[in-house]
Amino acid sequence: MSLLQVKGLRRDFGSLRAVDDVTFELAAGTILGFIGPNGAGKSTTMRIIATLDTPSAGEVLLDGQSVVDTPDKARPLIGYMPDRYGTYDDVTVWEFLDFFARAYGLKGAARKKRVDSVMEFTGLVPLKDKLTSALSKGMRQRVALGRTLLHDPKLLILDEPADGLDPRARIELRELLRALADQGKAVLISSHILTELAEICDTCAIIEQGKLLATGKVADLLAQSQTGAGTELTIRLAVGAEGEAAYERAERVVLEQPRVGQVSREPGQLRVRLELEAGATRTQMDEAAARLLAALVTAGVPVCAFSHRELNLEDAFMTVTKGRVA
Structure with missing residues (x-):
């Protein structure tokens, strides 16, 4: 069974239907690229999956749990990184991550070990004592990703994570996401930079005007195009x-x-x-x-x-x- 199942998802804002009967699945260890122009419904769909919005109709199951009916049970399984991430200006990288580790309920030696592990994985150890406000955009993106990983979620939801990054930071981000998938995590990543997704995703879902138009492996979609x-x-x-x-x-x-x-x-x-x-x-x-x-x-x-x-x-x-x- 797939880790994530999205079934007939719909979201209306008054007369505007932002998401219209979207259905797809995502297995553990797989990266799915959510493709579409700005305003296509990507972020709305991802916010619903992340329990930050409620659908007008449809269902989302995460590891068998209903995200809609039992969001409190689903949230520990989700790591969500929005398209506009924030960091606190007057704290160091270590303090920032330690704060969120405490918010996730980690305590004592286990909390310190987890923060150290995440910093090691994301390459933030040399920046441990640096203020987050002094970091480059690429490094702030790493901090935001680290925050998302602190509670060891099964599903990562990343909304436009490569937006605005320089070429080196994009490559490094792709390597991190591939490593996370290799660890067995499911990754749902959106972007309007299609060449980025082609190099990292196992499967893709194309959405426009709220409708899911095609899903499948990248090679299959390319074959259909030709x-x-x-x-x-x-x-x-x-x-x-x-x-x-x-x-x-x-x-x-x-x-x-x-x-x-x-x-x-x-x-x-x-x-x-x-x-x-x-x-x-x-x-x-x-x-x-x-x-x-x-x-x-x-x-x-x-x-x-x-x-x-x-x-x-x-x-x-x-x-x-x-x-x-x-």
Whole structure:
């Protein structure tokens, strides 16, 4: 049985339906990326799961307990980190974490041991005596994550945790979350930075206008984006003395070929969209690309690089949400 089960969740604010019949599951040891634009319903859904809001309809079960009916039993299992986290200015990192350990009911030697353990895991030991107000955003984010881990929850709910972090801090955060999942914790993480989620998540759920449009493994969502939607190719030429004339000639040859839906010229390369039938396999896509390459070579076009553009979660999101209007 999944650790977290969300069933038919709905949340209305007057005439606005912020969350509309959302259903998904999350297993222990798994990271699920909650994908959607700002205002899609991500934060509202996460607040309900974290017992900070009450749904208009639906149910949330955490380790078999109803989050809606018995929130007090569910809360010890939850570590929630909101998109806007706060720290107290006039306390050290150790004092901040120790305060929250006391709030979680930890006492004596067990409390000290737990705070030390969390600081070690999050890399905060060198900053133990530093004021939280003097920390960088990335380090404050680590402190907020440490606070979330103090009571050793089974489920982590992280709302936009990478927002505003520099590249190094993002990488370090991904490593921490992967380590937590490897420890058996379930992680629900939201973001509108889709490339971040692609590198860390096992599964994804795409939400827009309050509706859950697709769920599944990242690879499966990417495959759905490609199947029936065509494939993109990037072509670079050894232009030599021909200069831009080589690209003009290549563009003419490409446009004469079947299955070419769109050609765009970018600095130093052509981007070609091949349109294929619904249900086309990767093998069929490769064969279509090979025919196009053969036509270019036969025409004497000096191709020096020819490749598929790798799909990412942005492609999956755009395919799944295609045609939806506000």
